[in-house]
Amino acid sequence: MGIQHPSPRARCPCHNHPPRTTGIPPVSSPVSPRTTGILPRGPPACFIGDGTAINSGFLNGLPTPKPRPPSIDWLELKGLGQRQIQYKLRDWLFSRQRYWGEPFPIVWKDGQHRLINEDELPLTLPEMEDFAPSPEGLAPLAKARDWLQLPDGSTRETNTMPQWAGSCWYYLRYLDPHNTTCLVDPAVERYWMGDHGVDLYVGGAEHAVLHLLYARFWHKVLFDLGVVSTPEPFHKLVNQGLILGEDGQKMSKSRGNVVNPDLVIAEYGADALRCFEMFMGPLEQVKPWSTQGVE
Structure with missing residues (x-):
């Protein structure tokens, strides 16, 4: 067991995945599977599941994860480390010094x-x-x-x-936009959301860490409060591919390859633009723009 300061970290060989090219060295596993007599098929591999502590001195016989607190106590008693909680989640700075936004009540x-x-x-x-x-x-x-x-x-x-804030629950308000007494009528919400929420969500891949993340957070809160009937907001996600510039690069002002759809519509008409986009290829694929194709 190796200790690294300032916070204790245990080096557990049974949970270490060595490269296959170097082979698997013999180790003494500190964890025994909960179900004995069943061995996984395939080449020898380390056991990484829950089980009972073995070959671990005073921790022997304790099921996962009960060995953790006494092992930390032992490290503190020996002066080898100290208990410390590290959070990956941080407080959400939920305010902006801007005009456009919902005012706090x-x-x-x-x-x-x-x-x-x-x-x-x-x-x-x-x-x-x-x-x-x-x-x-x-x-x-x-x-x-x-x-x-x-x-x-x-x-x-x-x-x-x-x-x-306001952009993360619009799909619920669309169901009952003129309701002045509540966010959405429960009967209306149950009818339209069904058993699994919105049937199809179409958005860019960046939505996974932006809008989808926050919309799901709001929906989970509303579900816990009993406002909505489904635990998840969206059933299926489709990410549409980017339309690149004619040079095959992502459109950006710095590259000067941005295609203004208003100019295309003014010259060729909206129907021609829509028809060309439909025939560019599958929705999910990344595709280069071609003015010649519109012509």
Whole structure:
């Protein structure tokens, strides 16, 4: 067992995957499978599943993952390491100093904040002619004095929510867009969402770490609150391929290979543009643009 500071890390040979080209050295496994008498087929390999600790001294007989706390206690007792929790998830900075965004329904007074009353919802943005950031670094809403200052001396929150607020539940609002009493009528939501949510989601591959990630987060929260009936928002995902420039490179202003669809429509018509795109190839494939093809 090798220890690395500042936080303890155990080197476990049974969970180490050596390259096949170098062979598998003989090791003494510290874990025995829970089900004995069943050996995996194929070449010898390390056991990486759950089981019972063996060949591990005072940890023998403990099932996975119970050996972890006493092993950390032992390391601390011997002065070889210390217990430390490391999170990969970080707090979500859910605010922006911009005008366009949902305003927070929060007011401040004497350094304390509170939610506004439910009968004051929805809180809408004030009409502003100048919504550029101020030289002092204040959010644009700080300029809307009539909206900002309240009669009791409190002030509204001037930060707004990011784009991952209002853009992540639109598929639910589309089901019941004129409802003024709730997000979506439960009966309407159950009818349209069915057993597995939205049937088909079409979006770029970048959505996997952007819109899909945040939309799923919101949907999970709404499911836990009982607002929606399906645990997952989308049933099937299709990523459409990029349309490259005529030079075969990704379209970008710096390369100067961007094709403006408005100019194509003005010269050849919208139907010609749509027809050409349909015949470029499968939706999922990356394809180069060809003005000659439109002609």
